[in-house]
Amino acid sequence: MEIIKGIGVSPGVVICTAVVLDAEDYRVPRRTVPAEHKQNEVQRLHQAFLDATQEVTNLQIAQADLWDSKIKDIFAVHLHFLRDRTLRRKIADLINHKSYTAEYAISVILRDIGRQIAQTPDTYISERVSDIYDIERRLLRQLIGRRREDLDHLTEPVAVIAHDLTPTQTASFDKKFVNGIATDAGGRTSHTAIVARSLGIPAVVALNDVTRKCAAGELVIVDGTRGTVVIDPDEGTLKEYRGFAAAMVEHEHELDELVHLPAVTTDGVEITLMGNIEFPYEAEIARKKGGQGIGLYRTEFLFLEADHEPSEEDHYQAYMDTIRIVGDHAITIRTMDLGADKFTQQRRGIPERNPFLGLRSIRYCLQNLPMFKTQIRAILRASVHGRIKIMFPLITNLIELRQAKWVLADVKEDLEEEGLEFDDSLPIGIMIETPAAALTADDLAEEVDFFSIGTNDLIQYTLAVDRVNENVAALYSPAHPAVLNLLKRVYQSAKRAKIEVHICGEMASEIEYVPLLIGMGFNVLSLAPPMIPEIKELIRSLSLEQCQRLARKALSFDTDRQTINYLRAQMQERERHDR
Amino acid sequence: MRPAMQFVDRANYYAAKISVIKDSQIVDGKSIMQVTMLAATQGTVLKIIARGPDAQPAVDALAELLENDIAKNTENDAADSPAK
Numbered sequence: 001m002e003i004i005k006g007i008g009v010s011p012g013v014v015i016c017t018a019v020v021l022d023a024e025d026y027r028v029p030r031r032t033v034p035a036e037h038k039q040n041e042v043q044r045l046h047q048a049f050l051d052a053t054q055e056v057t058n059l060q061i062a063q064a065d066l067w068d069s070k071i072k073d074i075f076a077v078h079l080h081f082l083r084d085r086t087l088r089r090k091i092a093d094l095i096n097h098k099s100y101t102a103e104y105a106i107s108v109i110l111r112d113i114g115r116q117i118a119q120t121p122d123t124y125i126s127e128r129v130s131d132i133y134d135i136e137r138r139l140l141r142q143l144i145g146r147r148r149e150d151l152d153h154l155t156e157p158v159a160v161i162a163h164d165l166t167p168t169q170t171a172s173f174d175k176k177f178v179n180g181i182a183t184d185a186g187g188r189t190s191h192t193a194i195v196a197r198s199l200g201i202p203a204v205v206a207l208n209d210v211t212r213k214c215a216a217g218e219l220v221i222v223d224g225t226r227g228t229v230v231i232d233p234d235e236g237t238l239k240e241y242r243g244f245a246a247a248m249v250e251h252e253h254e255l256d257e258l259v260h261l262p263a264v265t266t267d268g269v270e271i272t273l274m275g276n277i278e279f280p281y282e283a284e285i286a287r288k289k290g291g292q293g294i295g296l297y298r299t300e301f302l303f304l305e306a307d308h309e310p311s312e313e314d315h316y317q318a319y320m321d322t323i324r325i326v327g328d329h330a331i332t333i334r335t336m337d338l339g340a341d342k343f344t345q346q347r348r349g350i351p352e353r354n355p356f357l358g359l360r361s362i363r364y365c366l367q368n369l370p371m372f373k374t375q376i377r378a379i380l381r382a383s384v385h386g387r388i389k390i391m392f393p394l395i396t397n398l399i400e401l402r403q404a405k406w407v408l409a410d411v412k413e414d415l416e417e418e419g420l421e422f423d424d425s426l427p428i429g430i431m432i433e434t435p436a437a438a439l440t441a442d443d444l445a446e447e448v449d450f451f452s453i454g455t456n457d458l459i460q461y462t463l464a465v466d467r468v469n470e471n472v473a474a475l476y477s478p479a480h481p482a483v484l485n486l487l488k489r490v491y492q493s494a495k496r497a498k499i500e501v502h503i504c505g506e507m508a509s510e511i512e513y514v515p516l517l518i519g520m521g522f523n524v525l526s527l528a529p530p531m532i533p534e535i536k537e538l539i540r541s542l543s544l545e546q547c548q549r550l551a552r553k554a555l556s557f558d559t560d561r562q563t564i565n566y567l568r569a570q571m572q573e574r575e576r577h578d579r
Numbered sequence: 580m581r582p583a584m585q586f587v588d589r590a591n592y593y594a595a596k597i598s599v600i601k602d603s604q605i606v607d608g609k610s611i612m613q614v615t616m617l618a619a620t621q622g623t624v625l626k627i628i629a630r631g632p633d634a635q636p637a638v639d640a641l642a643e644l645l646e647n648d649i650a651k652n653t654e655n656d657a658a659d660s661p662a663k
Contacts, residue, residue, distance in 0.1 A: 077584065077611075080584050080587060081611055084610050084612050087612045116616055117616060120618040122618060
């Protein structure tokens, strides 16, 4: 049994089989075989060793004139291990005793060796661990072939273990079977975290080397609440976690009863809770959990799912699907916010050195008007069928905003000429997610109908911390005085201009921060749908007065550490009180 | 891994069964896996036992390897490796 600590980014506990995607996306398909197939597996094992040996020998010959001794060493090491009879015997024994598949037995033995070597105090030896994993990969490649196992063909509940997950991978998740996620990399607001929360899947990130420590097919516990992953748990641990899981299910049932109740504080102040979604079907989760509309509809999946640019019909269908589910609640559609990913980078001649600060999102759209107009046309056409709002991301100055509005006006004219209907009074808003926007919110407020504060990126840009980099995860703090300061400013600018201001970042779903946000005056929160009931429960247990007192105190500290300690103490106090 | 490989190569040359002992651990001297896991570093005292027709030459050769070639080579490696 091995216990690894990471960052819990989506609450819940799940106990199931692991599917491990390593850097090359290999998946050990099955753990065991029926007893009568053991012989066959031993045969496959020997063949794999033979093939691997042949492969390395060929490589050696092909690169005989290489005088890089390091590479020659690698071949030599591999060949030595591949020719080691006791190693092969050890693996064959495992197959015979436990009916393991060749792949699983190889994984288990080599990882065991790797673990032992890694514990050696001598660093020269412990660094040879990577050689062991290399050999494992080479053998598995013989058995599994170059077929990339993807997650489309799952047939049983699994926990996905990977280095990190790309939007393309998560887009193909079958929620029925992906019950847990654990990654080496990532942070609280990395893509994996956001998707996991949206889908209500327990997830732990920043585990560092869970992909190495976990063999596919092993039983794992993913504890997204405590931020822990247990590989191959013993009986005692298993029992303990089954207890946790049962308690969570019970709590969820309690929360379900809140669905039809309003999110109202004890002193009668109503807070609007909406959902952040990426796919139309998530709107259904938002509705089921009592969300009053969609505060953030991320439209990027339309660009990432297919390998071509989405057509106007593609956009229109997605928006209509969402409207059908949400009914007469508001849907805030954010225009394309891509960049620093395959969609925009593939289309560039020379890759950008710093894509996050480059031509992405609204900037990209303003330089690719046909694509931008296509999306806007679809949004406008859909606006007659539901309560649609349009939102522009990453706005940093007034000119940009005005340009975007001109394009919108242009498209309206086009549609008029074509005799197509649209809502002319479609509310226009912007995401406040850069310091520039936050600091000039007064001017921006005059020219939009609403603000939506994207706290994830606002924090990232203000604190200069990469929110998906596990090495600096501790520096990313919503409680930083600079961040709170900017939130206060944006709130005041919105109030002065008499426009609505929403919070749509992960901060809105964090129990420590919600009372602070409410105390600062924010009364529209958009968050991951599965979290809506819990946040509603929290709101119903607080008074606005309490929150305002808390906010005043929290804003008085010099450091984020003091603020977060205070907020956590307040949270624990509340929990004690409730019991 | 080079010293371990050299050792195992040399051991495999002989017909005798070869055991290497470090403290209370006994491993098969012809297995790279077992020798590597022994994790013997410079200065470790190893006991080599051989059983078979060419046992004596085997032990002599392996002892010589450890004391001379490998010792010398690890020194050189240490001198060449860049500062961390």
